[in-house]
């Protein structure tokens with residue numbers, strides 16, 4: 001199977017499994033699992049925070065962050081497309097009693113500073129208390145720049161807001177910037193998150209660990225976050241095996257994200273060529289990816305034919321339906337990752353060529 005559904009589908013490598021098997025274990029709810037502690041300490045130092053907390057998922061580390069920054073009746077400014085707002089079951093409202101204030105995402109994925117400023121409520125009992133600004137990077141595979149990240153944290157600070165990054169794929173952003181500027185990706189990652197109060201980093205996406213996410217912040221913030229994690233049922237016991245996979249991923253799988261980005265470029269440019277050769281540009285459009293995620297917008301009939309035919313060749317991807325100017329369209333998403341090889345990209349292009357030329 002060639003699985004482009006998500007970068008969450010990866011299997012741990014043999015070396016990662018060995019690190020997991022060798023991990024010393026304790027009870028992390030008592031705070032004495034040495035492998036969890038090693039991961040937390042390593043990650044905090046790596047990204048320039050005082051402390052870190054390991055939790056089962058990115059949804060949980062985001063929710064812990066929201067609930068640790070905000071009280072009941074507070075408000076968090078988010079993007080319409082942010083995962084924290086749109087893809088986490090409304091958790092901040094349902095479980096945190098936090099009011100989301102969504103703002104339109106710009107075509108580059110960012111929020112306009114003017115929109116953020118206009119959304120901050122005055123201190124008036126009619127309004128929820130605006131407490132937090134959330135930024136997501138990468139967002140839909142798009143990279144928010146170093147300048148933009150600095151601008152947003154300064155804007156938050158100068159308006160007495162806390163600021164949190166959903167950095168599920170922050171290392172994809174760092175590697176994309178580092179590749180373009182010939183910089184060190186770890187150094188770029190530190191620069192991207194500087195000035196933020198907290199960040200959630202997923203270990204089980206591009207980094208290839210089987211489970212887990214980290215929340216990073218000040219020691220005082222992480223102490224509060226630990227209480228919230230317990231309340232949400234995210235305290236794990238002998239979690240060191242999972243933490244060892246996460247540590248291995250942070251140490252060994254960051255630089256190689258450049259391969260995933262290159263594979264995404266090869267896949268997108270190959271598909272563009274096929275679509276053009278088949279004269280299908282009006283029915284099949286795609287944006288060149290900045291990292292490891294490709295979106296293609298297709299007429300619904302072509303999309304269902306393409307996805308069904310790819311399925312016969314054991315190629316999997318995700319497809320969602322949406323309305324555009326009264327027409328039903330389909331958006332396909334293809335994600336490259338640790339378990340996608342160049343021969344698989346070539347196989348995908350070859351069967352896409354066959355399917356589309358016979359359409």
Ligand SMILES: Cc1ncc(COP(=O)(O)O)c(C=O)c1O
Pocket residue numbers: 056057058059060062083084136138166168169202213
């Ligand atoms: C941007 C972003 N944030 C957070 C998450 C949540 O991660 P998890 O699936 O570990 O809950 C995801 C998952 O796809 C994501 O894409």
